[in-house]
Amino acid sequence: MTSWAVGDELLPRTDPPLTVTDFVRYQGASGDMNPVHHDQQAAEAVGYDRPLAVGMLAAGRLATYLTDVFGPRAVRTVEVRFSASAWPGDALTYSARVVDVVAKDGGRELTVEAVCTTPQGDVHVGGTARFHLD
Amino acid sequence: MTGSGGAYRFPIEEGKVQEFVSAVGARHPDHQGRDAVVPATFLMASAWWRPPEEFALRGMDLTRVLHASQEFTYIGEPPRAGTELTVDTRIERQWTSSSGELHFTTVLDEFRDGHRVVASARMTVVIREEAS
Numbered sequence: 177m178t179s180w181a182v183g184d185e186l187l188p189r190t191d192p193p194l195t196v197t198d199f200v201r202y203q204g205a206s207g208d209m210n211p212v213h214h215d216q217q218a219a220e221a222v223g224y225d226r227p228l229a230v231g232m233l234a235a236g237r238l239a240t241y242l243t244d245v246f247g248p249r250a251v252r253t254v255e256v257r258f259s260a261s262a263w264p265g266d267a268l269t270y271s272a273r274v275v276d277v278v279a280k281d282g283g284r285e286l287t288v289e290a291v292c293t294t295p296q297g298d299v300h301v302g303g304t305a306r307f308h309l310d
Numbered sequence: 311m312t313g314s315g316g317a318y319r320f321p322i323e324e325g326k327v328q329e330f331v332s333a334v335g336a337r338h339p340d341h342q343g344r345d346a347v348v349p350a351t352f353l354m355a356s357a358w359w360r361p362p363e364e365f366a367l368r369g370m371d372l373t374r375v376l377h378a379s380q381e382f383t384y385i386g387e388p389p390r391a392g393t394e395l396t397v398d399t400r401i402e403r404q405w406t407s408s409s410g411e412l413h414f415t416t417v418l419d420e421f422r423d424g425h426r427v428v429a430s431a432r433m434t435v436v437i438r439e440e441a442s
Contacts, residue, residue, distance in 0.1 A: 191335070198333075201332070201333045202333040202334070204329070204333075205326070205329045205330040205332070205333040205334075205355060206330070206333070206354040206355050206357060207354070207355055207356075207357030207358040208354065208357060210372050210373065210375075211373065212373050218373055221373065222373045222374055231377045232351065232354055232377065232380065233333070233334070235351055235380060236330075236333070236334035236349060236350075236351040236354075237334050237335055239334070239349065239350035239351050240334050240335060240336035240337070240338075240349055240350065242350075243336065243338055243349070243350055244336065244337045244338050247338060247340060248336070248338050248340045248341060248347040248348075248349065248350065248388065249340055249347055249387045249388070250387075251350045251384060251388060252383070252384050253381065253382065253383050253384070254350045254351065254381070254382045255379070255380070255381045255382075256379060256380050256381075257378070257379045258376070258377050258378060258379065258380075305350070
């Protein structure tokens with residue numbers, strides 16, 4: 177069992193560039209069929225040059241970037257905030273840091289701050305998650 | 311626009327879990343098998359089971375709605391494939407920015423396994439008033 181401490185950082189990960197197919201796959205899985213994420217005409221109708229990324233896709237990848245390390249059974253809360261838009265072709269980078277470790281319910285509760293950034297370095301999704309470890 | 315307060319079923323199916331696991335690129339082995347643990351943001355897929363009249367944002371032009379924030383809370387471990395949850399959805403709060411341009415809505419979904427609440431999801435969206 178890894179002994180996590182405040183200040184520990186996870187190895188950052190950069191995914192392949194986003195594609196509209198990624199958006200469609202996530203939208204089908206989640207049931208959010210908002211056309212601005214896959215339909216060029218719908219995107220242009222509301223002022224975008226092209227379909228914009230689904231925020232919950234990066235939020236989902238940010239959460240699994242963490243649960244791949246701490247375990248899916250350990251997660252207790254995930255809170256995300258959406259900031260800069262992302263677009264097809266953007267290779268998003270995920271990084272995270274342990275910000276708190278406390279004893280709780282016979283184990284430890286870790287608080288982790290995580291961020292998904294665009295190739296320009298803007299925050300696309302920022303979040304906080306809590307994990308219960310034995 | 312306010313939900314009627316009715317509840318609806320949310321069966322957690324193995325195939326749907328795998329579809330979601332693939333979409334978000336989850337790699338942990340606990341996501342595999344008949345009793346796969348759902349990914350941390352999987353509760354979004356309850357949208358597939360939500361009756362139209364329970365959609366808290368109905369009537370809004372969704373192409374102009376932006377997702378501002380999202381929270382998931384689990385009481386204990388996240389649910390597994392093979393479980394059937396019941397969802398209660400309601401608008402928790404609506405407010406307008408001091409400038410009057412941004413209209414926020416927070417929707418709270420509570421997920422029950424029988425009578426026990428096992429998880430919740432809180433979504434905040436924003437609509438910007440169009441410049442005239």
